[in-house]
Amino acid sequence: MVGFGKIMEMGQKLQKRVEELQEELENIEVSGSSRGGLVTAIVDGKGSIRQVRIGKALANGKDEEILEKLIVAAVGDAQQKASKISKKKMKKITGRLPIPLPGLGL
Numbered sequence: 001m002v003g004f005g006k007i008m009e010m011g012q013k014l015q016k017r018v019e020e021l022q023e024e025l026e027n028i029e030v031s032g033s034s035r036g037g038l039v040t041a042i043v044d045g046k047g048s049i050r051q052v053r054i055g056k057a058l059a060n061g062k063d064e065e066i067l068e069k070l071i072v073a074a075v076g077d078a079q080q081k082a083s084k085i086s087k088k089k090m091k092k093i094t095g096r097l098p099i100p101l102p103g104l105g106l
Contacts, residue, residue, distance in 0.1 A: 032077025041074040
Protein backbone atom coordinates (compact mmCIF):
# COMPACT_ATOMS: atom_id res chain seq x y z
CA MET A 1 0.00 0.00 0.00
CA VAL A 2 1.24 3.47 -0.88
CA GLY A 3 1.69 5.81 2.05
CA PHE A 4 0.22 9.30 2.31
CA GLY A 5 3.68 10.90 1.99
CA LYS A 6 4.28 9.06 -1.27
CA ILE A 7 0.89 10.18 -2.63
CA MET A 8 1.68 13.79 -1.71
CA GLU A 9 5.06 13.52 -3.44
CA MET A 10 3.43 12.11 -6.57
CA GLY A 11 0.86 14.92 -6.52
CA GLN A 12 3.57 17.56 -6.25
CA LYS A 13 5.48 16.04 -9.16
CA LEU A 14 2.32 15.93 -11.23
CA GLN A 15 1.52 19.55 -10.41
CA LYS A 16 5.03 20.60 -11.49
CA ARG A 17 4.67 18.71 -14.77
CA VAL A 18 1.26 20.29 -15.38
CA GLU A 19 2.70 23.77 -14.76
CA GLU A 20 5.52 23.03 -17.21
CA LEU A 21 3.01 21.83 -19.78
CA GLN A 22 0.90 24.96 -19.37
CA GLU A 23 3.98 27.08 -20.05
CA GLU A 24 4.80 24.94 -23.09
CA LEU A 25 1.24 25.37 -24.41
CA GLU A 26 1.59 29.15 -24.18
CA ASN A 27 4.58 28.91 -26.56
CA ILE A 28 2.88 26.70 -29.17
CA GLU A 29 1.34 28.38 -32.19
CA VAL A 30 -1.59 26.72 -33.96
CA SER A 31 -3.20 28.13 -37.07
CA GLY A 32 -6.68 27.62 -38.41
CA SER A 33 -8.18 28.94 -41.58
CA SER A 34 -11.41 29.35 -43.48
CA ARG A 35 -12.24 29.64 -47.16
CA GLY A 36 -8.99 28.09 -48.29
CA GLY A 37 -6.80 30.49 -46.35
CA LEU A 38 -8.60 33.76 -47.07
CA VAL A 39 -8.75 34.23 -43.30
CA THR A 40 -6.19 32.66 -40.97
CA ALA A 41 -6.21 32.77 -37.18
CA ILE A 42 -3.21 31.94 -35.02
CA VAL A 43 -3.77 30.89 -31.41
CA ASP A 44 -1.52 29.57 -28.68
CA GLY A 45 -1.78 26.03 -27.31
CA LYS A 46 -4.39 27.20 -24.82
CA GLY A 47 -6.55 28.69 -27.58
CA SER A 48 -5.88 32.38 -26.94
CA ILE A 49 -5.85 34.42 -30.15
CA ARG A 50 -2.44 35.81 -31.14
CA GLN A 51 -3.03 36.97 -34.69
CA VAL A 52 -5.63 37.14 -37.47
CA ARG A 53 -4.55 37.39 -41.11
CA ILE A 54 -6.94 38.56 -43.80
CA GLY A 55 -6.26 37.75 -47.45
CA LYS A 56 -5.99 40.68 -49.85
CA ALA A 57 -9.07 39.50 -51.75
CA LEU A 58 -11.22 40.24 -48.69
CA ALA A 59 -9.50 43.35 -47.41
CA ASN A 60 -11.36 45.66 -49.79
CA GLY A 61 -13.90 46.85 -47.18
CA LYS A 62 -16.95 45.75 -49.17
CA ASP A 63 -17.64 42.34 -47.67
CA GLU A 64 -17.55 43.14 -43.98
CA GLU A 65 -20.24 40.63 -42.92
CA ILE A 66 -18.60 37.80 -44.86
CA LEU A 67 -15.24 38.76 -43.41
CA GLU A 68 -16.59 38.64 -39.86
CA LYS A 69 -18.04 35.17 -40.39
CA LEU A 70 -14.79 33.92 -41.90
CA ILE A 71 -12.80 35.28 -38.96
CA VAL A 72 -15.08 33.49 -36.50
CA ALA A 73 -14.70 30.26 -38.51
CA ALA A 74 -10.90 30.56 -38.68
CA VAL A 75 -10.58 31.28 -34.96
CA GLY A 76 -12.88 28.37 -34.13
CA ASP A 77 -10.77 26.07 -36.31
CA ALA A 78 -7.53 27.17 -34.62
CA GLN A 79 -9.01 26.89 -31.12
CA GLN A 80 -10.29 23.38 -31.83
CA LYS A 81 -6.85 22.30 -33.03
CA ALA A 82 -5.19 23.87 -29.98
CA SER A 83 -7.61 22.07 -27.67
CA LYS A 84 -6.74 18.71 -29.24
CA ILE A 85 -3.01 19.38 -28.80
CA SER A 86 -3.52 20.44 -25.19
CA LYS A 87 -5.59 17.35 -24.34
CA LYS A 88 -3.10 15.03 -26.03
CA LYS A 89 -0.15 16.52 -24.14
CA MET A 90 -2.05 16.55 -20.85
CA LYS A 91 -2.98 12.90 -21.26
CA LYS A 92 0.70 12.02 -21.64
CA ILE A 93 1.55 13.41 -18.22
CA THR A 94 -1.59 12.54 -16.27
CA GLY A 95 -2.07 9.02 -17.59
CA ARG A 96 -5.40 7.67 -16.47
CA LEU A 97 -6.19 10.37 -13.94
CA PRO A 98 -9.49 12.14 -14.56
CA ILE A 99 -9.30 15.66 -15.93
CA PRO A 100 -9.99 18.28 -14.74
CA LEU A 101 -7.94 17.79 -11.63
CA PRO A 102 -8.98 20.01 -8.73
CA GLY A 103 -6.31 22.47 -7.65
CA LEU A 104 -4.17 22.08 -10.76
CA GLY A 105 -5.84 24.77 -12.82
CA LEU A 106 -7.02 22.37 -15.51
